[in-house]
Amino acid sequence: MKVVGIGGGTGLPVLLSGLKSIRQRSECDVKITALVAVSDSGGSSGEIRRALGTPAVGDLRNCFIALGDSQPVLKALSQHRFQAIDGLYGHSAGNLLLSALYQMAGDFDGMIRLASHLFQLRDQVLPSTNIPVTLCAEYFDGSAVRDEANIPLKRKPVKRVWLDPDKPSPAPGVLDAIAQADIIVFGPGSLYTSIIPNLLVEGLPGAIHKSRAVKVYVCNLMTQAGETEGFTAADHLRALQGYLPAGSVDFCVTNSSSASPLLLDRYAKSGSRLVCSSIEEISRLGAGPEHAELLQESGGKIRHDSVALARLVVSLAAKGKEREVLCAES
Numbered sequence: 001m002k003v004v005g006i007g008g009g010t011g012l013p014v015l016l017s018g019l020k021s022i023r024q025r026s027e028c029d030v031k032i033t034a035l036v037a038v039s040d041s042g043g044s045s046g047e048i049r050r051a052l053g054t055p056a057v058g059d060l061r062n063c064f065i066a067l068g069d070s071q072p073v074l075k076a077l078s079q080h081r082f083q084a085i086d087g088l089y090g091h092s093a094g095n096l097l098l099s100a101l102y103q104m105a106g107d108f109d110g111m112i113r114l115a116s117h118l119f120q121l122r123d124q125v126l127p128s129t130n131i132p133v134t135l136c137a138e139y140f141d142g143s144a145v146r147d148e149a150n151i152p153l154k155r156k157p158v159k160r161v162w163l164d165p166d167k168p169s170p171a172p173g174v175l176d177a178i179a180q181a182d183i184i185v186f187g188p189g190s191l192y193t194s195i196i197p198n199l200l201v202e203g204l205p206g207a208i209h210k211s212r213a214v215k216v217y218v219c220n221l222m223t224q225a226g227e228t229e230g231f232t233a234a235d236h237l238r239a240l241q242g243y244l245p246a247g248s249v250d251f252c253v254t255n256s257s258s259a260s261p262l263l264l265d266r267y268a269k270s271g272s273r274l275v276c277s278s279i280e281e282i283s284r285l286g287a288g289p290e291h292a293e294l295l296q297e298s299g300g301k302i303r304h305d306s307v308a309l310a311r312l313v314v315s316l317a318a319k320g321k322e323r324e325v326l327c328a329e330s
Contacts (some may be wrong), residue, residue, distance in 0.1 A: 152226025
């Protein structure tokens, strides 16, 4: 089964880790491709992209770590952040490593090949585009902002997002991966800054719609301050659909379980709450609702249970194919 995950940030690696885990348990033979947003402008990744004039590498790093079969020490090293060293403070060692591979290879595609070898990938990690891009947003009050890291800071409802330069070309292998997929999964991850930026690449929305793959949106567990405050699951889905041709999402996955009151209270203080879902609203938007217990508390944070999510995704691939057969026969 060929699975394509679309996103970035810390959300997509959760899905990737789960898929890899169920493959290792021989539950399902999956071939995984991660299509990753490269518009991050904050922190270490943002500093490096400005210095080298490359697409952002931080979200790619997380996906290489999630999918790689490399030694644990390399993965731990790649997540290490420097402390108290002038010029390096806050930088991820993994970001610097990928930057070194970029300079060695001479281009971004070469960096991806070298990193895939270094992390011993059986799968694929691909940037949605290999062109340096800036994510921009317009709010409903007419104001606008540049740079991904600045978008949530305004705490205003987002009307639309776009890339500068507009509609960059897809990276090599991206359209082929979409065309060959059995299932395409959007998320989990930040709606406007991790998932949708991939859909702003030239040809991707059309390729996704044309693909015979089952298409699944995994809604976030929590709303995000400055990005999706007050959003229901249907609001998330509606926003995503606005960047895709009609009928491009077959299923919408939402969470049915809760977290401890203490943890929810802590999230609420930062403006984040559990996403409310309505099966009826999701159905009216043309997607099949899938409501399941997917929430996991880990290290004082709320995250998707990676294995439970992966198993659900695999089951939806089969369900979607069954529905396709029934439609063809009717």
